[in-house]
Amino acid sequence: MRVKVAEYAALFYERGRLVWDDYLHHRQFELTEVAERVCRAFAEFADPDEVCAELAPEDAAAVRKVVDELVEARVLVVEGSAEHGEEQALLAAWASWGSSARHFHFATRTLGDTRYASWTEQDAELDDKLATNPPPPPFKRVGTGPVELPKGNGLPDWANRPLLQVLLERRTTRRFGEQPLDLAELGHLLRIVGGPLPVKGAIGRSGTVLKTSPSGGGRHPVELYLHAQRVEGLEPGWYHYDAARHVLEPLGTTWTPEQVATSAGDQEWVGEAAAAIYYTAVLGRTRWKYDTARAYRVVQMDVGHLSQTAYLVATAMGLRVGFTAALRDELVEEVLGCDPHHEIVLGVTALGRPRRRR
Ligand SMILES: Cc1cc2nc3c(=O)[nH]c(=O)nc-3n(C[C@H](O)[C@H](O)[C@H](O)COP(=O)(O)O)c2cc1C
Structure with missing residues (x-):
């Protein structure tokens, strides 16, 4: 029999203890120093009898006992066993995404017997929380001198376009015309995508709001920032969209088209857009309700x-639009002043007018 240390787990220190995290089977336990040293001896498949034969007899018996315990605990896998097969399937399928992706996926993968709280239990828990720990505000305010967005009376013409037609028309576009956007249509788009709806539901009691898009637990962690390049009536530069007041808050920085493209993983088409909406998430809003790692997926x-929603509204308006998740997070965090422990960068929607036909 040959055994080796399993690769469906991660090791980390937590409060000074070395933790074996078998994310594939959702088992976590402490590894002793001796167990860890034994694991090192079985980095590759080896026969425990042969390994022990090289030790002094009193050590051999102790090591053999630890090996047997580690086999029993499936920290060491036996060559050809079911666990070995599971490990090989995992490594083969997830190789290109590396160990952190497979760790996160399987650690947050729910199992057949995962317990979900009933609505009544959730409500009771929420009531307790509301009494002692109020939720963070549903909107962020940067506080810089606001730029008013046109209020707009009534529904614009494009709002009457049939949904199915807009859905069929929606395409990602990576070519934009030179003509600027207008502030009123940008205001409409920001309000429809990021603004609160004038409706109240049971969900409102936890201090949150409803929007045109759904959100896990009604928490709406997503914030909208605008980089304007060609918007009539708006100075080029960075803004935060304060959805509660429907105003833009200037951030005092303007990027060149090259900087915008660099932030989007060197995609020039993003730099050529008339404007770009960058999305972040304020994690505290979702964390307030959900304290499991799986909530990261929800965000x-x-x-x-x-x-x-941005795609569909922009399409209905006759604009060109494209989303990208290929971002240099750090550059965006720096310009927006986001602390990545609390507000994370998620993606960007580039917007512009269609190119004029010659
Ligand atoms: C999550 C996500 C990430 C994307 N990232 C990029 C990107 O980095 N670069 C890009 O050119 N397009 C990106 N796109 C656009 C897709 O390439 C596009 O949706 C896909 O080619 C299908 O085309 P369609 O949107 O016209 O249906 C992304 C789309 C989504 C939903």
Whole structure:
């Protein structure tokens, strides 16, 4: 029999203890120093009898005991066993995404017996929380001198376009015309994508709001920032969209088209857009309700829903639009002043007018 240390787990220190995190089977336990040293001896498949034969007899018996315990605990896998097969399938399928992707996926993958709280239990928990720990505000305010967005009376013409037609027309465009956007249509788009709806539901009691897009737990962690390059009536530069007041808050910086493209992983078409909406998520809003790692997935899904709304509204308006997740997060964090422990960068929607036909 040959055994080796399993590769469906990660090792990390937590409060000074070395933790074996078998993310594939959702098992976590402490590894002793001796167990860790034994694991090192079995980095490659080896026969425990042969390994122990090289040790002094009193050490051999102790090491053999630890090996047997580690085999029993599936920290060491036996060559040809079911666990070995599982490990090989995992490594083969997830090789190109590396160990952190497979760790996150399987650690947050729910199992057949994962317990979900009932609505009644969730409500009771929420009530307790509301009494002691109020939720963070649903909108961010940067506080810089606001630029008013046109209020707009009534529905614009494009709002009557049939949904199915808009869905069929929606395409990602990577070519934009030179003509500027107008501030009123940009205001419409920001309000429809990021603004609160004038409706109240049960969800409102936890201090959150409803929008045109759904959001996990109604938490709406996503914030919208605008980089304007060619918008009539708006100075080029960076703004935060304060959805509660429907105003733009200038951030005091303007990027060149090259800087915009660099932030979007060197995609020139993003730099050529008339404007770009960058999405971040304020994690505290979602964390307030959900304290499991799986909530991180929910945040990513939230931005997908908002981005699709932006796609559809921009398409209905006759604009050109494209989303990208290929971003240099750090550059965007720096310009927006985001602390990545609390507000994370998610993606960008580039917007512009169609190119004029010659
Ligand atoms: C999450 C996500 C990430 C994307 N990232 C990029 C990107 O980095 N660069 C790009 O040119 N397009 C990107 N796109 C656009 C896709 O390439 C596009 O949706 C796809 O080619 C299908 O075309 P369609 O949107 O016209 O249906 C992204 C789309 C989504 C939803």
